[in-house]
Amino acid sequence: MPKHILTRGHGRALTRHHKIAAAGVAALGAAAIGFSAVPSNASTTTTAEAPAQTAKVAYSTQQIQGVKADVNSQLAGASVKVEQIAAKKQAAAEAAAKKKAAAEAKAAKARQAAESASRSTERAEVKKAAPKKYANNLDGWIREAMSIMKKNGIPGSYEGIHRNIMRESSGNPKAINLWDINAQKGIPSKGLLQVIPPTFEAYHVKGTPKNIYDPVANIVAACNYAADKYGTMDNVDSAY
DSSP: OOTTOEEOGGGOEEOHHHHHHHHHHHHHHHHHHHHHTSOTTSOOOOOSSOOOOOOOOOOOOSOOSSHHHHHHHHHHHHHHHHHHHHHHHHHHHHHHHHHHHHHHHHHHHHHHHHHHHHHHHHHHHHHHHSOOOOOSSHHHHHHHHHHHHHHTTOOOOHHHHHHHHHHHTTTOTTOBOOSSHHHHTTOOOBTTTTBOHHHHHHHOOTTSOSOTTOHHHHHHHHHHHHHHHHSSGGGOOSOO
C-alpha cells in the first residue's frame, strides 16, 4: 500500500486532495466566526493577526471555606434570640402570676379582716343587746342597782347600800313599817330601804320598774334620795 494513502472507517481512503480540501473548509469556518464577532458599525478591515483563543474557565474542586461557619453562626444567633424571647415571655408570665397571687393574697387578707371585724361587731352587738344577768338575791339586786346608779351618776358603795338594807329591812324586799310616824300619816315605809311612796315617786330613776317593792327600783330611788340629802348612801347610819 502506498505511504500517502490513509485508511478510515468503512474502508474508504483519504487522498492528499481530500486533506487539502478539509483544511480549507476549517480555515473558512474560522474566518467566518471572526467576521461575525465584529460589531455592525465597525470597519471590516482584516489583519494578519491570528484569531484570539477563547479564555479557559477555571474550575476548582476545593470546598469554599467559611460559608458553612457563617450559616451556622447565623443559625446560632437566631436560636439565641428565640431563647431570649422565650425567656422574656416566661419571666413576664411568672411576674404576672406572682402579681396575681399577691393580689389574691391581699384580697383574701382583706376579706379575713372584714369578716373578723364583722364577727367582732356582731359579738359586740349581741353582748350589747343581751343584758347582763344578775342573781335574784340581795347580792344580785345591789349589783344591778349599782350598775344603773353608775349610768345615772348616783354615788354609793356596795358596803354602804348593804349596811343600810340590813338595818332597815334585814334584806326583805316586801318589808313594810306599819307603826312609825309615816305609817300613822298613811304613807308607811316600804321595801329594802324603807322608802315612803312620795319619796319613791320623786326620786324614781327612769328605766327601773315603778313598783316600790321592786328591789332594784327601791335601792336606786333610795340611793338617789340619799345622794340629794346626804351626799351618798354611805353617809347614812340611821333612819333618814
